[in-house]
Amino acid sequence: MKVVMRKNHAWVYFDEKSSFYNAVMALKRKQQDGTNLYDMYVNEHRDAAFAGHRGPAFFAWHRQFLKSFEDALQSVSGKELLSLPYWDWSVAKAAPAWPFGEDFLGTNGRASDGKVMDGMFAYDTGHWNLNVRTNLEQPYLRRQFGTNVSSLPGFSDYWTTLAQTPYDKGPFWDMRSDSGFRNMAEGWIPGAEAGMHNRVHLWVGGSMLPMSSPNDPVFWLHHCFIDKLWADWQATHQKDVGYQPYLPTAGANSGHNLNDSMAFDLPNMAGQTVTPAQVLSHRALGYRYDTEDYLLPGEELYPGQWIWSASKNYLIWSREDRCGVSLNVSGGQQQPWAAPSNPPGPAGRACRLMLKNDGNLVLYDPAKGPNDPNPPWQSGTANRPVSRLRVLDDGHIALVDSNNTPIWSRPPPPAG
Ligand code: CU
Ligand code: CU
Numbered sequence: 001m002k003v004v005m006r007k008n009h010a011w012v013y014f015d016e017k018s019s020f021y022n023a024v025m026a027l028k029r030k031q032q033d034g035t036n037l038y039d040m041y042v043n044e045h046r047d048a049a050f051a052g053h054r055g056p057a058f059f060a061w062h063r064q065f066l067k068s069f070e071d072a073l074q075s076v077s078g079k080e081l082l083s084l085p086y087w088d089w090s091v092a093k094a095a096p097a098w099p100f101g102e103d104f105l106g107t108n109g110r111a112s113d114g115k116v117m118d119g120m121f122a123y124d125t126g127h128w129n130l131n132v133r134t135n136l137e138q139p140y141l142r143r144q145f146g147t148n149v150s151s152l153p154g155f156s157d158y159w160t161t162l163a164q165t166p167y168d169k170g171p172f173w174d175m176r177s178d179s180g181f182r183n184m185a186e187g188w189i190p191g192a193e194a195g196m197h198n199r200v201h202l203w204v205g206g207s208m209l210p211m212s213s214p215n216d217p218v219f220w221l222h223h224c225f226i227d228k229l230w231a232d233w234q235a236t237h238q239k240d241v242g243y244q245p246y247l248p249t250a251g252a253n254s255g256h257n258l259n260d261s262m263a264f265d266l267p268n269m270a271g272q273t274v275t276p277a278q279v280l281s282h283r284a285l286g287y288r289y290d291t292e293d294y295l296l297p298g299e300e301l302y303p304g305q306w307i308w309s310a311s312k313n314y315l316i317w318s319r320e321d322r323c324g325v326s327l328n329v330s331g332g333q334q335q336p337w338a339a340p341s342n343p344p345g346p347a348g349r350a351c352r353l354m355l356k357n358d359g360n361l362v363l364y365d366p367a368k369g370p371n372d373p374n375p376p377w378q379s380g381t382a383n384r385p386v387s388r389l390r391v392l393d394d395g396h397i398a399l400v401d402s403n404n405t406p407i408w409s410r411p412p413p414p415a416g
Protein backbone atom coordinates (compact mmCIF):
# COMPACT_ATOMS: atom_id res chain seq x y z
CA MET A 1 0.00 0.00 0.00
CA LYS A 2 1.23 3.46 -0.85
CA VAL A 3 2.27 5.45 2.20
CA VAL A 4 3.26 9.04 1.62
CA MET A 5 5.65 10.64 4.06
CA ARG A 6 4.70 13.96 5.62
CA LYS A 7 7.88 15.77 6.55
CA ASN A 8 8.82 18.71 8.65
CA HIS A 9 9.28 21.43 6.01
CA ALA A 10 12.66 22.14 7.59
CA TRP A 11 13.86 18.78 6.24
CA VAL A 12 12.36 19.20 2.80
CA TYR A 13 14.60 20.07 -0.10
CA PHE A 14 13.75 23.11 -2.16
CA ASP A 15 12.56 21.05 -5.14
CA GLU A 16 9.96 19.38 -2.92
CA LYS A 17 8.83 22.77 -1.62
CA SER A 18 8.46 24.01 -5.16
CA SER A 19 6.49 20.86 -6.07
CA PHE A 20 4.11 21.73 -3.23
CA TYR A 21 3.90 25.33 -4.39
CA ASN A 22 3.36 24.34 -8.03
CA ALA A 23 0.58 21.93 -7.09
CA VAL A 24 -1.11 24.57 -4.93
CA MET A 25 -0.95 27.03 -7.81
CA ALA A 26 -2.34 24.41 -10.20
CA LEU A 27 -5.36 23.91 -7.91
CA LYS A 28 -5.81 27.67 -7.81
CA ARG A 29 -5.89 27.78 -11.62
CA LYS A 30 -8.09 24.78 -12.26
CA GLN A 31 -11.73 25.75 -12.65
CA GLN A 32 -14.75 23.62 -11.84
CA ASP A 33 -18.37 24.78 -11.56
CA GLY A 34 -17.41 28.43 -11.70
CA THR A 35 -14.77 28.38 -9.01
CA ASN A 36 -11.23 27.12 -8.72
CA LEU A 37 -10.38 23.93 -6.85
CA TYR A 38 -8.29 25.67 -4.20
CA ASP A 39 -11.09 28.06 -3.33
CA MET A 40 -13.46 25.12 -2.88
CA TYR A 41 -11.31 24.18 0.13
CA VAL A 42 -11.41 27.73 1.46
CA ASN A 43 -15.21 27.71 1.05
CA GLU A 44 -15.57 24.35 2.75
CA HIS A 45 -13.57 25.52 5.73
CA ARG A 46 -15.37 28.85 5.94
CA ASP A 47 -18.68 26.99 6.26
CA ALA A 48 -17.43 24.53 8.88
CA ALA A 49 -17.24 26.77 11.95
CA PHE A 50 -19.24 24.22 13.93
CA ALA A 51 -18.91 21.03 11.87
CA GLY A 52 -15.12 21.02 12.14
CA HIS A 53 -14.39 23.14 15.18
CA ARG A 54 -15.40 23.65 18.80
CA GLY A 55 -15.93 19.98 19.51
CA PRO A 56 -14.50 16.46 19.45
CA ALA A 57 -14.54 16.20 15.64
CA PHE A 58 -11.99 19.01 15.37
CA PHE A 59 -9.16 16.55 14.72
CA ALA A 60 -11.20 14.13 12.63
CA TRP A 61 -12.75 16.80 10.40
CA HIS A 62 -9.38 18.43 9.69
CA ARG A 63 -7.72 15.05 9.11
CA GLN A 64 -10.19 14.27 6.33
CA PHE A 65 -9.99 17.84 5.02
CA LEU A 66 -6.19 17.66 4.76
CA LYS A 67 -6.27 14.18 3.27
CA SER A 68 -8.65 15.35 0.55
CA PHE A 69 -6.43 18.36 -0.14
CA GLU A 70 -3.31 16.19 -0.28
CA ASP A 71 -5.05 13.82 -2.72
CA ALA A 72 -6.04 16.82 -4.85
CA LEU A 73 -2.43 18.06 -4.89
CA GLN A 74 -1.28 14.61 -6.00
CA SER A 75 -3.77 14.33 -8.81
CA VAL A 76 -3.34 17.87 -10.13
CA SER A 77 0.45 17.48 -10.17
CA GLY A 78 0.67 13.84 -11.24
CA LYS A 79 3.06 13.29 -8.32
CA GLU A 80 1.66 10.34 -6.41
CA LEU A 81 4.03 10.77 -3.47
CA LEU A 82 3.48 14.48 -2.95
CA SER A 83 2.72 15.14 0.70
CA LEU A 84 1.86 18.02 2.98
CA PRO A 85 4.80 19.51 4.83
CA TYR A 86 4.33 20.51 8.46
CA TRP A 87 5.45 23.47 10.51
CA ASP A 88 6.53 22.76 14.09
CA TRP A 89 5.76 26.15 15.63
CA SER A 90 6.75 24.98 19.12
CA VAL A 91 10.45 25.44 18.39
CA ALA A 92 12.46 28.60 17.84
CA LYS A 93 11.43 31.20 15.29
CA ALA A 94 14.60 30.75 13.28
CA ALA A 95 15.88 28.91 10.24
CA PRO A 96 15.56 26.14 9.29
CA ALA A 97 12.32 25.61 11.24
CA TRP A 98 10.80 28.92 10.15
CA PRO A 99 8.60 28.66 7.01
CA PHE A 100 8.15 32.41 6.60
CA GLY A 101 11.06 33.10 4.29
CA GLU A 102 11.22 34.87 0.95
CA ASP A 103 12.03 31.51 -0.66
CA PHE A 104 8.86 29.82 0.58
CA LEU A 105 5.72 31.22 2.18
CA GLY A 106 6.85 34.83 2.39
CA THR A 107 7.54 36.91 5.48
CA ASN A 108 5.37 39.05 7.74
CA GLY A 109 2.99 41.54 6.15
CA ARG A 110 3.98 45.18 5.89
CA ALA A 111 3.33 47.38 8.92
CA SER A 112 0.72 49.67 7.37
CA ASP A 113 -1.89 47.08 6.38
CA GLY A 114 -0.41 43.59 6.81
CA LYS A 115 -0.08 43.01 3.06
CA VAL A 116 2.43 40.22 2.34
CA MET A 117 4.96 41.64 -0.11
CA ASP A 118 7.35 38.72 -0.75
CA GLY A 119 7.53 34.95 -1.12
CA MET A 120 5.52 32.67 -3.34
CA PHE A 121 2.10 34.07 -2.43
CA ALA A 122 2.60 37.82 -2.59
CA TYR A 123 -0.36 39.41 -4.38
CA ASP A 124 1.73 41.99 -6.23
CA THR A 125 4.26 39.55 -7.65
CA GLY A 126 2.33 36.32 -8.02
CA HIS A 127 -1.15 35.22 -8.80
CA TRP A 128 -2.51 34.70 -5.35
CA ASN A 129 -5.93 36.31 -5.11
CA LEU A 130 -8.20 35.85 -2.14
CA ASN A 131 -11.56 35.23 -3.77
CA VAL A 132 -13.38 33.66 -0.83
CA ARG A 133 -13.47 36.43 1.74
CA THR A 134 -15.30 37.61 4.78
CA ASN A 135 -16.22 41.29 4.80
CA LEU A 136 -13.08 42.06 6.80
CA GLU A 137 -10.74 40.91 4.10
CA GLN A 138 -8.88 42.34 1.16
CA PRO A 139 -8.13 40.43 -2.05
CA TYR A 140 -4.50 40.08 -0.96
CA LEU A 141 -2.82 37.86 1.62
CA ARG A 142 -2.25 39.55 4.99
CA ARG A 143 -0.17 38.66 8.03
CA GLN A 144 0.40 40.56 11.27
CA PHE A 145 2.76 38.48 13.38
CA GLY A 146 2.35 38.82 17.12
CA THR A 147 -0.32 41.54 16.99
CA ASN A 148 -3.19 39.57 18.51
CA VAL A 149 -1.13 37.43 20.89
CA SER A 150 2.48 38.07 21.77
CA SER A 151 3.86 34.55 21.39
CA LEU A 152 3.41 31.23 19.65
CA PRO A 153 2.83 28.12 21.79
CA GLY A 154 6.15 26.75 22.98
CA PHE A 155 7.77 23.45 23.74
CA SER A 156 6.23 23.13 27.21
CA ASP A 157 2.75 23.89 25.83
CA TYR A 158 3.28 21.12 23.33
CA TRP A 159 4.29 18.55 25.97
CA THR A 160 1.56 19.63 28.41
CA THR A 161 -1.05 19.16 25.70
CA LEU A 162 0.36 15.80 24.64
CA ALA A 163 0.06 14.57 28.23
CA GLN A 164 -3.65 15.50 28.54
CA THR A 165 -6.20 12.73 28.93
CA PRO A 166 -8.91 11.78 28.19
CA TYR A 167 -9.44 12.63 24.54
CA ASP A 168 -12.35 14.95 25.36
CA LYS A 169 -14.68 15.73 28.23
CA GLY A 170 -18.42 16.17 28.83
CA PRO A 171 -20.99 17.18 29.71
CA PHE A 172 -21.07 19.59 26.76
CA TRP A 173 -18.28 18.16 24.59
CA ASP A 174 -17.57 21.52 23.04
CA MET A 175 -15.45 24.60 23.67
CA ARG A 176 -16.59 24.54 27.30
CA SER A 177 -14.68 21.32 28.13
CA ASP A 178 -12.55 22.37 31.11
CA SER A 179 -9.76 19.92 30.31
CA GLY A 180 -9.02 17.03 27.97
CA PHE A 181 -6.70 16.70 25.02
CA ARG A 182 -8.98 17.99 22.24
CA ASN A 183 -10.07 21.23 23.84
CA MET A 184 -6.57 22.04 25.04
CA ALA A 185 -5.10 21.31 21.61
CA GLU A 186 -7.82 23.27 19.84
CA GLY A 187 -7.21 26.08 22.30
CA TRP A 188 -10.49 26.92 24.01
CA ILE A 189 -9.93 25.88 27.66
CA PRO A 190 -12.24 28.25 29.62
CA GLY A 191 -10.43 30.82 31.70
CA ALA A 192 -7.12 30.23 29.95
CA GLU A 193 -5.49 32.23 27.18
CA ALA A 194 -6.14 31.11 23.62
CA GLY A 195 -3.90 28.06 23.31
CA MET A 196 -2.15 25.83 20.83
CA HIS A 197 -4.12 25.64 17.54
CA ASN A 198 -6.09 28.86 18.11
CA ARG A 199 -3.03 30.70 19.29
CA VAL A 200 -1.14 29.97 16.07
CA HIS A 201 -4.01 31.38 13.97
CA LEU A 202 -4.07 34.47 16.19
CA TRP A 203 -0.31 34.92 16.20
CA VAL A 204 0.01 34.80 12.40
CA GLY A 205 -2.99 37.11 12.19
CA GLY A 206 -4.34 38.74 9.01
CA SER A 207 -5.80 36.16 6.65
CA MET A 208 -5.33 33.39 9.24
CA LEU A 209 -7.93 34.99 11.57
CA PRO A 210 -11.30 34.47 9.85
CA MET A 211 -12.86 31.12 8.93
CA SER A 212 -11.47 31.55 5.40
CA SER A 213 -7.99 30.92 6.86
CA PRO A 214 -6.93 28.36 4.21
CA ASN A 215 -6.42 31.49 2.08
CA ASP A 216 -3.00 31.57 3.72
CA PRO A 217 -1.17 28.40 2.58
CA VAL A 218 0.56 28.23 5.98
CA PHE A 219 -2.84 26.90 7.09
CA TRP A 220 -1.87 23.49 5.63
CA LEU A 221 1.51 23.39 7.38
CA HIS A 222 -0.07 24.45 10.66
CA HIS A 223 -2.87 21.90 10.48
CA CYS A 224 -0.50 19.17 9.34
CA PHE A 225 1.37 19.68 12.61
CA ILE A 226 -1.94 19.63 14.52
CA ASP A 227 -2.78 16.34 12.81
CA LYS A 228 0.63 15.00 13.79
CA LEU A 229 -0.11 16.04 17.37
CA TRP A 230 -3.20 13.79 17.32
CA ALA A 231 -1.15 10.91 15.88
CA ASP A 232 1.53 11.46 18.53
CA TRP A 233 -1.11 11.61 21.26
CA GLN A 234 -2.53 8.25 20.15
CA ALA A 235 0.92 6.67 20.10
CA THR A 236 1.72 8.13 23.54
CA HIS A 237 -1.45 6.94 25.26
CA GLN A 238 -2.49 3.78 23.48
CA LYS A 239 -1.17 1.59 26.27
CA ASP A 240 -2.85 3.62 29.05
CA VAL A 241 -5.43 1.75 31.12
CA GLY A 242 -8.88 2.50 29.72
CA TYR A 243 -7.47 4.30 26.68
CA GLN A 244 -10.07 5.56 24.20
CA PRO A 245 -8.79 7.06 20.96
CA TYR A 246 -11.91 9.18 20.61
CA LEU A 247 -14.79 10.38 22.76
CA PRO A 248 -17.76 10.48 22.87
CA THR A 249 -19.95 7.92 21.14
CA ALA A 250 -23.04 10.00 22.01
CA GLY A 251 -23.92 13.28 23.68
CA ALA A 252 -21.92 15.74 21.61
CA ASN A 253 -23.32 18.06 18.96
CA SER A 254 -24.35 16.44 15.70
CA GLY A 255 -21.34 15.53 13.59
CA HIS A 256 -19.06 15.25 16.61
CA ASN A 257 -19.84 11.77 17.96
CA LEU A 258 -17.68 8.80 17.01
CA ASN A 259 -20.02 7.41 14.35
CA ASP A 260 -21.68 10.62 13.15
CA SER A 261 -21.40 11.55 9.49
CA MET A 262 -19.17 14.41 8.45
CA ALA A 263 -20.16 15.73 5.03
CA PHE A 264 -17.61 17.33 2.70
CA ASP A 265 -18.47 19.22 -0.45
CA LEU A 266 -15.07 18.84 -2.05
CA PRO A 267 -14.04 18.05 -5.62
CA ASN A 268 -12.73 14.55 -4.87
CA MET A 269 -15.39 13.67 -2.29
CA ALA A 270 -18.63 14.20 -4.16
CA GLY A 271 -21.48 12.91 -2.02
CA GLN A 272 -19.15 11.05 0.35
CA THR A 273 -19.47 11.20 4.09
CA VAL A 274 -16.88 10.10 6.61
CA THR A 275 -17.19 9.39 10.33
CA PRO A 276 -14.57 10.17 12.98
CA ALA A 277 -14.28 6.40 13.55
CA GLN A 278 -13.10 6.01 9.95
CA VAL A 279 -10.17 8.40 10.30
CA LEU A 280 -8.74 7.36 13.66
CA SER A 281 -5.73 5.69 12.05
CA HIS A 282 -3.67 8.00 9.87
CA ARG A 283 -1.57 5.05 8.69
CA ALA A 284 -4.71 3.38 7.35
CA LEU A 285 -5.34 6.56 5.33
CA GLY A 286 -1.99 6.11 3.62
CA TYR A 287 0.43 8.53 5.19
CA ARG A 288 3.02 8.59 7.93
CA TYR A 289 4.99 11.28 9.75
CA ASP A 290 8.74 11.55 9.49
CA THR A 291 9.21 11.04 13.24
CA GLU A 292 7.57 7.61 13.26
CA ASP A 293 10.31 4.99 13.57
CA TYR A 294 8.50 2.06 12.03
CA LEU A 295 6.83 0.54 8.99
CA LEU A 296 3.76 -1.69 9.26
CA PRO A 297 2.92 -4.86 7.30
CA GLY A 298 1.55 -3.89 3.92
CA GLU A 299 3.47 -0.60 3.88
CA GLU A 300 6.27 0.40 1.56
CA LEU A 301 9.23 2.70 1.69
CA TYR A 302 9.38 4.58 -1.59
CA PRO A 303 12.47 6.12 -3.17
CA GLY A 304 13.28 9.37 -1.37
CA GLN A 305 11.51 8.32 1.83
CA TRP A 306 13.25 7.45 5.07
CA ILE A 307 12.66 6.06 8.55
CA TRP A 308 14.43 7.67 11.47
CA SER A 309 15.19 5.97 14.75
CA ALA A 310 13.33 7.61 17.65
CA SER A 311 16.28 9.79 18.64
CA LYS A 312 17.18 10.48 14.98
CA ASN A 313 20.64 8.95 15.43
CA TYR A 314 20.06 6.64 12.51
CA LEU A 315 17.90 6.48 9.47
CA ILE A 316 17.35 4.16 6.57
CA TRP A 317 16.39 5.65 3.26
CA SER A 318 15.34 4.27 -0.03
CA ARG A 319 17.65 5.36 -2.81
CA GLU A 320 16.42 7.22 -5.86
CA ASP A 321 19.63 6.76 -7.87
CA ARG A 322 19.83 2.97 -7.74
CA CYS A 323 18.22 -0.10 -6.26
CA GLY A 324 19.04 -0.10 -2.58
CA VAL A 325 18.41 1.08 0.92
CA SER A 326 21.10 2.94 2.80
CA LEU A 327 21.69 3.39 6.50
CA ASN A 328 22.78 6.83 7.63
CA VAL A 329 24.45 7.46 10.94
CA SER A 330 23.95 10.92 12.38
CA GLY A 331 26.66 13.17 11.08
CA GLY A 332 26.16 12.09 7.51
CA GLN A 333 28.15 8.88 7.36
CA GLN A 334 26.49 6.59 4.87
CA GLN A 335 26.49 2.83 4.55
CA PRO A 336 24.75 0.47 2.24
CA TRP A 337 22.26 -1.62 4.11
CA ALA A 338 19.94 -3.65 1.95
CA ALA A 339 21.96 -3.48 -1.20
CA PRO A 340 21.02 -5.99 -3.86
CA SER A 341 23.49 -8.82 -4.20
CA ASN A 342 22.20 -12.00 -5.71
CA PRO A 343 20.47 -11.58 -8.06
CA PRO A 344 21.53 -8.01 -8.77
CA GLY A 345 18.95 -5.25 -8.81
CA PRO A 346 18.06 -3.36 -11.96
CA ALA A 347 20.85 -1.07 -13.08
CA GLY A 348 20.28 2.60 -12.31
CA ARG A 349 16.70 2.10 -11.26
CA ALA A 350 15.17 2.74 -7.85
CA CYS A 351 13.55 -0.11 -5.95
CA ARG A 352 10.98 -0.15 -3.18
CA LEU A 353 11.20 -1.72 0.24
CA MET A 354 8.01 -3.47 1.29
CA LEU A 355 7.15 -5.15 4.55
CA LYS A 356 4.79 -7.75 3.16
CA ASN A 357 1.73 -8.90 5.05
CA ASP A 358 3.32 -12.34 5.44
CA GLY A 359 6.26 -10.85 7.39
CA ASN A 360 8.86 -10.89 4.63
CA LEU A 361 10.81 -7.70 4.02
CA VAL A 362 11.57 -7.33 0.34
CA LEU A 363 13.47 -4.89 -1.77
CA TYR A 364 11.76 -5.24 -5.11
CA ASP A 365 12.03 -3.97 -8.63
CA PRO A 366 8.84 -1.97 -9.40
CA ALA A 367 8.88 -3.43 -12.90
CA LYS A 368 8.51 -6.94 -11.45
CA GLY A 369 6.37 -6.20 -8.42
CA PRO A 370 6.59 -7.26 -4.78
CA ASN A 371 5.74 -10.90 -5.57
CA ASP A 372 8.83 -11.45 -7.70
CA PRO A 373 10.18 -14.85 -6.47
CA ASN A 374 13.76 -13.60 -6.83
CA PRO A 375 13.75 -10.01 -5.59
CA PRO A 376 17.03 -8.08 -5.41
CA TRP A 377 17.02 -8.53 -1.64
CA GLN A 378 14.79 -10.06 1.04
CA SER A 379 14.94 -10.83 4.76
CA GLY A 380 13.52 -14.36 4.41
CA THR A 381 11.06 -13.89 7.27
CA ALA A 382 7.86 -14.95 5.51
CA ASN A 383 5.31 -16.57 7.83
CA ARG A 384 6.97 -15.21 10.95
CA PRO A 385 4.79 -13.06 13.29
CA VAL A 386 6.25 -9.71 12.25
CA SER A 387 4.30 -6.68 13.42
CA ARG A 388 6.70 -3.84 12.53
CA LEU A 389 9.96 -2.90 10.92
CA ARG A 390 11.77 -0.62 13.32
CA VAL A 391 14.92 1.46 13.16
CA LEU A 392 16.38 1.27 16.66
CA ASP A 393 18.44 3.91 18.39
CA ASP A 394 21.48 1.63 18.46
CA GLY A 395 21.50 1.41 14.68
CA HIS A 396 19.85 -1.98 14.38
CA ILE A 397 17.12 -2.48 11.87
CA ALA A 398 14.74 -4.98 13.38
CA LEU A 399 11.60 -6.87 12.51
CA VAL A 400 9.71 -7.11 15.78
CA ASP A 401 6.68 -9.02 17.00
CA SER A 402 3.70 -7.53 18.81
CA ASN A 403 5.69 -7.43 22.08
CA ASN A 404 8.40 -5.42 20.35
CA THR A 405 10.80 -8.37 20.58
CA PRO A 406 13.09 -8.66 17.57
CA ILE A 407 12.44 -11.67 15.37
CA TRP A 408 15.15 -10.63 12.96
CA SER A 409 17.62 -7.83 13.14
CA ARG A 410 20.55 -6.57 11.24
CA PRO A 411 23.44 -4.81 12.90
CA PRO A 412 24.91 -1.76 11.30
CA PRO A 413 27.75 -2.50 8.94
CA PRO A 414 31.23 -1.97 10.38
CA ALA A 415 32.36 1.63 10.32
CA GLY A 416 34.94 2.76 7.83
CU1 CU B 1 -10.13 24.82 10.90
CU1 CU C 1 -7.19 26.00 12.27
